[in-house]
Amino acid sequence: MINPLFALSIACAVIGILAVLFWPGIGIYATYKKAKRNTSRVLIEDALKHLYDYEERNVRSTLRSISGHLYTSSDDTIQIVGKLQSMGLVESTKNGIQLTSEGRSYALRVIRIHRLWERYLADETSVKESEWHIEAEEKEHNISAEDAEHLAAQMGNPVFDPHGDPIPTKDGEIPERKGIPLTALKMGEFGIVTHIEDEPHAIYVQLLAQGLHPGMQVRISDVAKNRIKFEANGEECVLAPLFAANVHVVQIQKQEEITNEFKSLSSLRKGDKAVVVGISKACRGPQRRRLMDLGVVPGTLVTAELESIGRDPVAYNIKGAIIAIRKKNADQIYIREFSQEELN
Numbered sequence: 271m272i273n274p275l276f277a278l279s280i281a282c283a284v285i286g287i288l289a290v291l292f293w294p295g296i297g298i299y300a301t302y303k304k305a306k307r308n309t310s311r312v313l314i315e316d317a318l319k320h321l322y323d324y325e326e327r328n329v330r331s332t333l334r335s336i337s338g339h340l341y342t343s344s345d346d347t348i349q350i351v352g353k354l355q356s357m358g359l360v361e362s363t364k365n366g367i368q369l370t371s372e373g374r375s376y377a378l379r380v381i382r383i384h385r386l387w388e389r390y391l392a393d394e395t396s397v398k399e400s401e402w403h404i405e406a407e408e409k410e411h412n413i414s415a416e417d418a419e420h421l422a423a424q425m426g427n428p429v430f431d432p433h434g435d436p437i438p439t440k441d442g443e444i445p446e447r448k449g450i451p452l453t454a455l456k457m458g459e460f461g462i463v464t465h466i467e468d469e470p471h472a473i474y475v476q477l478l479a480q481g482l483h484p485g486m487q488v489r490i491s492d493v494a495k496n497r498i499k500f501e502a503n504g505e506e507c508v509l510a511p512l513f514a515a516n517v518h519v520v521q522i523q524k525q526e527e528i529t530n531e532f533k534s535l536s537s538l539r540k541g542d543k544a545v546v547v548g549i550s551k552a553c554r555g556p557q558r559r560r561l562m563d564l565g566v567v568p569g570t571l572v573t574a575e576l577e578s579i580g581r582d583p584v585a586y587n588i589k590g591a592i593i594a595i596r597k598k599n600a601d602q603i604y605i606r607e608f609s610q611e612e613l614n
Contacts, residue, residue: 312411313350315380316340318359321369322377330366378438383418384410385431385438390421392432392554399478402432403468415440432554434465434484434518449518453498453511455490461519462487463502473513480507482517483552535586536600538574544605546570553602565589566603 320339324331337347351367354360359373369377387406391397397405413421419440422428429445430436436445449464463486468474482502491506492499498514500507509517538544546566549558565588566572575592576585583594595603 310353313340313342314354314357314359315376315411317350317354318369318373318377319380319384321360321367322374322381325369325374331368332366336367375442378442378444379415380410382438382440383413383415385435386418386421386425386428387413388431388433389425389428389437393425394555396556399432400471400475403471403474430484432484433468434463447518449520452488452500452509452514452517452519455488455500455519455521457490457493460487460489460522462522463517464520465518467516467518473516476513477509477516480509481505481552482507486550486552487522488519533605534601535572535595535603535605536581536584536597538572538584538586538605540574540577543571543573544607546572546603547606548604550602550604553599557599561595561599561603564591564593572605 317336317340320336321331324335329335333344333347333351336342336351337344340347340350342350351360354373355362358370359376360367361370362368384406387409388402391402391405392399422437422440428437430447434447434449436447438444447465450461452461452463455461463482463484465484466474466477466482480502486502488507489501490498491501496510498509498511500509533544535544535546547568549561549566553561570588573587574584575587578584582597584597584600585592585594587593
């Protein structure tokens, strides 16, 4: 005869296992279905972004291009495209796979969230530039349209992301992006960087290593078959044409940036005095706000007071307070020498 207590224990154990497996919303099976559904949505949204990008560049999209972008097998890609077609988001034409009007609207919503989040990471956090795109790739699939609008309002409805890409409006309108590839400039010509392409990531990292960012001025000093040499805010840079094509500029007739007229704070020696004239656009987010909160604003008088070994950091007298500033930040603060009247 079965022990009633033992039978009850077995029954409770079975019920517990079934609850863990099938509890609505939080059980293993529900979690699995949710993860699978989320993965499917990510693939769909990434495919729509890929198709939109190709249409913008007038490139013919195919199953192979989608498969390569999503890192999926041919069979999986066929299923994804079939799903998109059944949802009325894409259609097959003689020019390849193309977005419908509904598909284009969906793609722009995802792109809007992505670029808004990059803008937020750049202006409101200390996340490294090389990680903005990667983090935004994850966030774009996990934020609602309503939350995106709150984020946009919080930032004053920005028009461009930190790379210079236009942020679609909530109605799907695209602000105009001006500029030509850096490779289009000839030797001796000037331009101001308006956009830096953040894909492929390997090329973007190399552009960051050169210190390039939207807003800086460039001057082409030499053009050869395998390289383009140029000055960027006073620093010499060399890029292969493939890399330089990922940088867009607006041509200007002459030098306009303050870096040609003013020195950086890091050039001050102990005892030297100067007046702040501005902060580089490359200094963003918390670092920029911290400097401004410390009094580093146009018109502020600064004095180099103390130098550490290697001159990094250097302590400056700013409005009566001694502030230590790292060289990488001091390089981004522009100054001019005192006039004789100010010294008196």
